[in-house]
Amino acid sequence: MQGKGLLTGMGITFKRLMGKKVTVQYPEKKLPVSPRFRGGALDLDLDKCIACGLCAMSCPNQAIDLSTEMGENKKKRLTSYKHLSGRCLYCDLCIEACPTKAILWDKNYENSQYRRERLDVDCMERARRKRPARQAEPQTGSAGQTEGGE
Ligand code: SF4
Numbered sequence: 344m345q346g347k348g349l350l351t352g353m354g355i356t357f358k359r360l361m362g363k364k365v366t367v368q369y370p371e372k373k374l375p376v377s378p379r380f381r382g383g384a385l386d387l388d389l390d391k392c393i394a395c396g397l398c399a400m401s402c403p404n405q406a407i408d409l410s411t412e413m414g415e416n417k418k419k420r421l422t423s424y425k426h427l428s429g430r431c432l433y434c435d436l437c438i439e440a441c442p443t444k445a446i447l448w449d450k451n452y453e454n455s456q457y458r459r460e461r462l463d464v465d466c467m468e469r470a471r472r473k474r475p476a477r478q479a480e481p482q483t484g485s486a487g488q489t490e491g492g493e
């Protein structure tokens with residue numbers, strides 16, 4: 344019986360050895376994440392955000408720290424927007440509450456840090472860096488802040 348079990352085991356090992364690989368050489372190679380994956384920091388679209396603050400109000404753990412001001416056209420605009428990812432529960436309530444779909448997950452799962460404050464992500468700063476230079480807005484309220492992961 345022992346010999347048969349050994350042969351069966353060796354057979355499975357040999358089959359797996361020759362078969363299609365199911366693992367990847369991380370971190371050189373990464374698997375695509377699911378579309379429903381919640382992770383990383385909030386990716387803010389400055390063109391869509393109307394500075395309503397609903398995302399921060401819907402957050403059960405005060406993980407969104409934003410401030411606004413009244414613009415010249417009597418419309419509110421953001422002056423700072425931080426996602427305190429160390430406090431985030433990844434419950435998705437902020438994204439569901441946003442009326443203009445201005446926030447999404449950046450899906451970055453490599454965000455471990457040595458210091459807690461490095462988990463605070465300046466979403467406005469990141470959004471500005473992603474924007475083409477011609478669309479850049481005046482730098483208000485976020486000067487001197489650093490972003491988690493950098
Ligand atoms: S996912 Fe939940 S905990 Fe995290 S910022 Fe959004 S509402 Fe707050």
Ligand code: SF4
Nearest residue numbers: 392393395396398441
């Ligand atoms: S809910 Fe959406 S539109 Fe309102 S402040 Fe938050 S990100 Fe901007």
